[in-house]
Amino acid sequence: MTDVDILIIGGGPAGLAAAIAAHEAGCRNVLLLEREPALGGILRQCIHAGFGMHVFKEDLTGPEYAQRFVRRFHELGLSAQCDTMVLSVTPDREVTAVSPAFGLQHFRAKAIVLAMGCRERTRGALQVPGWRPAGIYPAGQAQRFVNLDGWMPGRRVVILGSGDIGLIMARRMTLEGAKVLACVELMPFSSGLTRNVVQCLDDYGIPLLLSHTVTEIHGRERLEAVTVAQVDAQRKPLPGTDQRFECDTLLLSVGLIPENELSRAAGVRVSEVTCGPLVDEALQTSVPGIFACGNVLHVHDLVDHVTIESTEAGRQAAKYAQGQGEAGIPACQMLQIRDGAGVRGLVPQTVCAGRVADVLPLMFRPAAVFKDAAAVVRLDGEEVLRKRFRILTPGEMVRLVVPKEVLERHAGAGELTVGVEV
Amino acid sequence: MSERTVTCIGCPMGCRLRVTLEGGQVSAVDGAACGRGAAYARQECVCPTRQVTTLARVRGRREPLSVKTAQPVPKALIFACVEEIHRACVVPPVRIGDVVVKNVCGTGVDVVATMEAGVGVRI
Numbered sequence: 001m002t003d004v005d006i007l008i009i010g011g012g013p014a015g016l017a018a019a020i021a022a023h024e025a026g027c028r029n030v031l032l033l034e035r036e037p038a039l040g041g042i043l044r045q046c047i048h049a050g051f052g053m054h055v056f057k058e059d060l061t062g063p064e065y066a067q068r069f070v071r072r073f074h075e076l077g078l079s080a081q082c083d084t085m086v087l088s089v090t091p092d093r094e095v096t097a098v099s100p101a102f103g104l105q106h107f108r109a110k111a112i113v114l115a116m117g118c119r120e121r122t123r124g125a126l127q128v129p130g131w132r133p134a135g136i137y138p139a140g141q142a143q144r145f146v147n148l149d150g151w152m153p154g155r156r157v158v159i160l161g162s163g164d165i166g167l168i169m170a171r172r173m174t175l176e177g178a179k180v181l182a183c184v185e186l187m188p189f190s191s192g193l194t195r196n197v198v199q200c201l202d203d204y205g206i207p208l209l210l211s212h213t214v215t216e217i218h219g220r221e222r223l224e225a226v227t228v229a230q231v232d233a234q235r236k237p238l239p240g241t242d243q244r245f246e247c248d249t250l251l252l253s254v255g256l257i258p259e260n261e262l263s264r265a266a267g268v269r270v271s272e273v274t275c276g277p278l279v280d281e282a283l284q285t286s287v288p289g290i291f292a293c294g295n296v297l298h299v300h301d302l303v304d305h306v307t308i309e310s311t312e313a314g315r316q317a318a319k320y321a322q323g324q325g326e327a328g329i330p331a332c333q334m335l336q337i338r339d340g341a342g343v344r345g346l347v348p349q350t351v352c353a354g355r356v357a358d359v360l361p362l363m364f365r366p367a368a369v370f371k372d373a374a375a376v377v378r379l380d381g382e383e384v385l386r387k388r389f390r391i392l393t394p395g396e397m398v399r400l401v402v403p404k405e406v407l408e409r410h411a412g413a414g415e416l417t418v419g420v421e422v
Numbered sequence: 423m424s425e426r427t428v429t430c431i432g433c434p435m436g437c438r439l440r441v442t443l444e445g446g447q448v449s450a451v452d453g454a455a456c457g458r459g460a461a462y463a464r465q466e467c468v469c470p471t472r473q474v475t476t477l478a479r480v481r482g483r484r485e486p487l488s489v490k491t492a493q494p495v496p497k498a499l500i501f502a503c504v505e506e507i508h509r510a511c512v513v514p515p516v517r518i519g520d521v522v523v524k525n526v527c528g529t530g531v532d533v534v535a536t537m538e539a540g541v542g543v544r545i
């Protein structure tokens with residue numbers, strides 16, 4: 001059993017930022033475990049630009065963004081162990097991991113930061129009928145094959161789902177020589193950024209078929225074709241609208257799921273809305289001393305938000321490990337945070353107003369597309385903050401900050417809600 | 423005089439802009455909810471450019487190297503640039519920002535590495 005102050009699980013942007021922040025807060029016994037052979041997480045395979053506009057005011061590619069944190073990590077003398085898979089976490093913060101270099105290892109940590117990211121929804125979650133031929137991949141898996149391993153998964157491609165990863169892969173596959181026949185989206189709008197629809201589909205003449213879905217998969221050994229049909233308002237395929245696309249590859253870009261098997265087994269309570277741990281203002285889960293940040297907490301679209309959130313998680317974990325967790329701050333009434341109309345997945349879910357340092361950040365996704373709308377924060381029903389937006393879409397997470405004074409003015413409130421009003 | 427429609431990428435509004443062109447110059451932009459639309463339409467209709475990100479081969483390694491054009495290049499040259507990058511073979515060690523292809527397709531723009539190869543501290 002090895003004792004560490006802070007153990008960080010996952011070496012993506014979340015884990016890296018948390019480790020750096022913990023070190024900067026004075027913790028000198030920080031260890032990061034990562035199952036991949038290198039640090040950087042999903043950013044290593046995101047070779048397109050669009051990262052860092054908020055944090056660095058620069059438009060960086062994924063590997064460049066990651067490298068800035070990896071460099072800082074090493075400059076500070078922080079230690080990471082790659083090729084190491086964490087197998088279990090217990091409620092009293094004992095961690096078991098396995099690696100080719102060290103075999104089975106056991107750690108005991110004063111604080112743990114969960115930063116395992118998320119994984120892609122697969123075909124099984126979609127229930128498309130047909131055989132199970134080769135050639136059907138989650139888009140991010142294909143991204144990994146192409147960008148990290150140097151393999152092309154196919155030559156004629158259909159993409160199901162218009163999330164950003166699917167859009168990015170449409171362009172990637174086209175530039176590497178494949179023919180992308182169509183991007184098929186069930187909803188009447190794309191869930192990806194407009195910038196990506198324009199620069200990844202329109203630029204290359206790839207049609208975006210909205211309100212369409214794949215209804216059948218053809219081929220036994222290798223994918224040969226897919227049938228695509230239009231859907232009605234209830235998302236049921238409309239008879240007589242079938243089109244057949246001859247293709248050898250189908251990429252799925254149909255959503256991400258935070259990876260919380262370890263968290264659940266540790267007794268961490270997980271939200272049914274975000275699929276990530278329920279956390280308080282310190283990003284602490286329901287198990288004391290276990291913190292969560294990044295995509296394992298809730299799916300982010302901007303890595304900049306991941307960095308900001310994870311820096312806070314690392315700082316809070318350091319405080320906890322140094323024994324200043326809750327000590328010194330008088331126990332206070334908990335504020336329950338609830339989704340109002342048009343809002344989904346508010347994080348954090350509970351807040352102790354007295355422990356908020358200067359601002360309370362709140363993050364959520366709009367439940368639909370709203371134009372000229374306002375996000376309104378209420379404490380026990382009374383409006384305390386209003387922010388106007390020209391547009392709100394489910395594809396873009398919203399981050400609001402509530403100043404500490406606002407909370408102090410309403411000390412004793414029991415419920416905070418955020419809703420969208422048009 | 424001719425007309426074109428472009429989708430503004432300034433924000434998620436995705437305004438559909440109707441652009442009127444006279445003698446290759448933009449004379450009017452309609453449908454923009456804010457000032458960014460007109461500026462975008464002007465650039466997009468007169469000289470559309472894109473930053474290209476792709477992969478280059480590295481001598482002695484199967485894994486590719488991620489690269490980008492240091493500045494945007496004319497949109498019409500995207501495929502030509504990718505082809506020229508694919509013909510190159512980079513010799514390690516390479517660091518972020520190292521030039522991989524100079525003056526790609528005569529655009530005056532260099533292609534630079536966005537990751538490291540053969541220098542990494544393995545941990």
Ligand SMILES: Cc1cc2nc3c(=O)[nH]c(=O)nc-3n(C[C@H](O)[C@H](O)[C@H](O)COP(=O)(O)OP(=O)(O)OC[C@H]3O[C@@H](n4cnc5c(N)ncnc54)[C@H](O)[C@@H]3O)c2cc1C
Pocket residue numbers: 009010011012013014015033034035036040041042043046049050051052084085086087115116117118140143164165168259262293294295296299300301302303304306
């Ligand atoms: C394809 C794609 C495109 C994107 N494009 C953009 C963009 O253009 N702009 C932008 O700002 N953002 C973009 N994002 C979002 C952004 O990259 C992510 O939000 C961010 O990378 C999440 O960071 P993370 O550290 O939480 O997760 P990850 O980067 O996924 O890192 C999690 C790490 O944990 C490790 N891990 C998991 N389980 C274990 C275990 N049991 N033991 C050990 N290690 C483990 C994983 O191997 C991984 O390295 C994109 C995301 C994806 C997937």
